[in-house]
Amino acid sequence: MMSFLRDWLLGVTGAALALAVLKTLVPRGSVSKVCALAGGLAVLFAALQPIVSLDGDLMAEAAAAYQAQREEYQEKLQESRDAVLGTVIESRAAAYVADKAAEMGISCQAEVTVSDDENGVPVPWAVSAWADWEPGQQEALGEMLERDLGIPPQRQSFMERDE
Amino acid sequence: MRAVFRGVLVTLFAAVLLFFLIPRVQATEAAEDALGDLVDGDALEEAGRDSGGSATFGESLEDGIARILDMGSNLLPGLLKDAARSGVLLLVILLFCGIAETVQEASGSPMPAVPLAGVLATAAVSVSDIHAMVAMGRDVVSDMRRFADVLLPASAAVTAATGAVTGAALRQMAAVLCSDLLLDLMDGLLVPLVYGYIAAAVAWAAAGNEGLNRMAEFLKWAATAILTLIATGYVGYLTAASGIAGAADAAAVKATRFAISGAIPVVGGILSDAAETVLASAGVLQGTVGVFGMVTVLSICVVPVLSLFLHYLAYRLASTLAAAAHPGRVADLAGKLSNAFALMLGITGLSALLLLAALVSAITAISV
Known part of the structure; x- marks a missing residue:
């Protein structure tokens, strides 16, 4: 989950930064407009691509593992309470x-x-x-x-x- | 950012209010001995000291807060001096740049090197402050995490002794999960975002490209959104899940009381008396653990928070005063650098909020 978030944000940021640099270098005119359009599409792709490839099963497994861990810990707490x-x-x-x-x-x-x-x-x-x-x-x-x-x-x- | 600050202040206020309202009940020796096996005051004190805190197990909240205020007021002059030095140096650079730009505009001969020199000088002055503040923020988050490893299990065990077993497990797991999340995000995402924001701000100030300014704003927004999301999600989950767990725990206790009522009268009397004693003793101990935890968390935070806040103020003031004399990108850069300190302050505040919210939530659950 961490690496997914990090990669996604850095990907979007890198694409936007590249677009900003490109717009600075390209001379004004129709070429600049085409570059802006292409760059915008690239940023959009960078923003959507990881979300599209997100694994729903992974999320369900993580939730199930968290639930199992919580129940196990709850049993331990119950035992310590019963002991007291x-x-x-x-x-x-x-x-x-x-x-x-x-x-x-x-x-x-x-x-x-x-x-x-x-x-x-x-x-x-x-x-x-x-x-x-x-x-x-x-x-x-x-x-x-x-x-x-x-x-x-x-x-x-x-x-x-x-x- | 405002949401994070607000959350920290509200949690602190709620904690102080609750401790004045919780009644103090005398506990029996047997219950104290049994509960003493769950909570080792000396180990908690040592863990607090190892994490940079200073609190005595068993001291009152009033004494703890008074000691922290005393510590803060003793350290304040030194921290103020450090922040003021940076602020004054920055202000001098910004004013010189402003004067140079004013002369340049008056003479009608553009000198693009002036703002560039101003940006470089500002960056040179602030780089050591930024590194120090970022390192300080990282240390606080990892110190909190280390202290949470000792405090949260003790708090959960005592909360479970009051009968709130489901709630205790839920709060501990949520606090540990969010603390781990914050620590991982800190190194892997938040600190890179802060540095990215600073780099984009410096690049914008040097080149004047509006795209870079928007890039910087996006990175700042991303870091703020992540912090707000964690804080809101954590407090919201804790509140909702505590309510549900509280109902489950209350049902379990009622079922136990019903079973006790069907026992032999003498046995039923002993059982119900023992349960009340444990509840009362655990409630007192939970208050003690909660106070100790809060005072330790606040004592870990006091120096970093003061330092970050004072640097934020110094940079913001320098930016505002320089902009009043001559508005420009260099003056705005100082304002953006102050936002970097605010981001680190938000991260530090969030790490404290995670623990404080768990402690307050545990204390409010002692009514099962």
Whole structure:
């Protein structure tokens, strides 16, 4: 596209410049008029010729390539956005678990991982919790996790604090 | 040319107005950390410095503009002196030519060597200025392009975090495409057109051939038309496509909110709270990135724009004053040379406009 524009403009400019020089050199009279006419036709040809030979398929291919590149880049941006959102959801969910555990008298540290559900929405998927567990605490916390966060027992991990 | 200047001024005004209107919201630590991975303030500052700019990531727009004005006012005397020197030298040559032509006309003995000598002297005085200004314009365009390579992806990532994914991709691709187009056109077409215009103007002033004058006007028109076309096409595409992308992004966000509303209440509360937090934090960060980008772009441009504008003024003034004393082709040549500086000013302004328009467009999209 660049080279097309450059060649076209330079071609028209060169033809016009040549015509100007020719008109200066040619003596006045009928010869000058003929030269002016011929030169004008030459400038017109220089202006129209590249446009006539313009490849329409090239333009369509360029547009399609631009569209494909934009969609690919859009997917990358979507992934980075999902990563940011996922990090914040994990942080919020972990804080919720720790708060709820504290209400139950459990001092624990929690780590939540997210995954996309069937609607593509990132939801809490699995949880790992570290604490000095007493009898019954893991079951109570597990029930809360399944009820409030929808995390089934098979995706819950309870570990001792020093692990 | 006027359209390009107008576009630059309107974009600058819109940017300043928007930043006074955007509310500042406190962001949570988790969202800040996550977004901090997308935008590296130190890398942006280094990229800005490498491109000749000077801005601190996180400073306010008011502080940035104040610093640029301060820098401009410190450099203004030196730039004014350079431009005035060229203008005064040119004016002296033009006045001597005018006096010589007046004496020649009064004596009735034509001396075609007088305008020719005037043209040669004018060309000799202006050649170094023209080369310097053209080189300065080229450097600004390539510096902007280099800075855009770092700034635009960061801006796009933060804009995408607000939910405007389609718009972010569209703006980045359009800005990069137009910047590449301008850079390619600059070296391959625009600078040759400017030099061609100058050559045709000098040839017309020396020979007096009206065809050469029209040739020069055509080349000037071609360069102006290309710049206007790029500026108008880019801003128009950005406006129209941003509107369409904004609707697509809003629909996607609504669909997500609908999906969230169907989740378990506690999970739905966490998700919607997280989304609001990310939106607020990304909005703040987008403002910071936008301010940094704008201040850097303006700081890259300030010296070249001032220098080009002052030289344009000096040459135009010299031409006008000389024409008042004795109108002629030599005085008109100085006016045409000033147009060459105006063309370079338009090219420089356009390169800044491309980035500024992308930043303003990204900021106005934070309402999804």
